[in-house]
Amino acid sequence: MTRVKRGVIAHKRREKILKYTKGFRWGRKSKERAAKEALLHAWTHAFRGRKEKKRTFRALWNVKINAAARELGMPYKDVIAGLKAKKIDLDRKTLADLAENQPTAFKAVIERVR
Numbered sequence: 001m002t003r004v005k006r007g008v009i010a011h012k013r014r015e016k017i018l019k020y021t022k023g024f025r026w027g028r029k030s031k032e033r034a035a036k037e038a039l040l041h042a043w044t045h046a047f048r049g050r051k052e053k054k055r056t057f058r059a060l061w062n063v064k065i066n067a068a069a070r071e072l073g074m075p076y077k078d079v080i081a082g083l084k085a086k087k088i089d090l091d092r093k094t095l096a097d098l099a100e101n102q103p104t105a106f107k108a109v110i111e112r113v114r
Helices: 008-022 032-071 076-085 091-102 103-113
Strands: none
Touching: 008 032, 032 076, 032 091, 032 103, 076 103, 091 103
């Protein structure tokens, strides 16, 4: 049986790991063992972060809607309840965008809800 040397494949694997850790601090960008450990944690947090981002944006939209609605004399809970009662299908992202960038359109929506 012929001898198989695996140096090339092992080197490629190590280079791939170090490519992912480009930009990490200290030895985690250059030492293979530290890089592996850092990636293990980094990818876990990245997965969790993608889920958390959705939560934080929804909270931000709620704050924007509430602030704009209160200027027009209506609290957030009444705006959302009114939208559901009148069967107006506007999500919070769109409402927040209207409140921030197009106050006249947002005011028209609030008037329809009243």
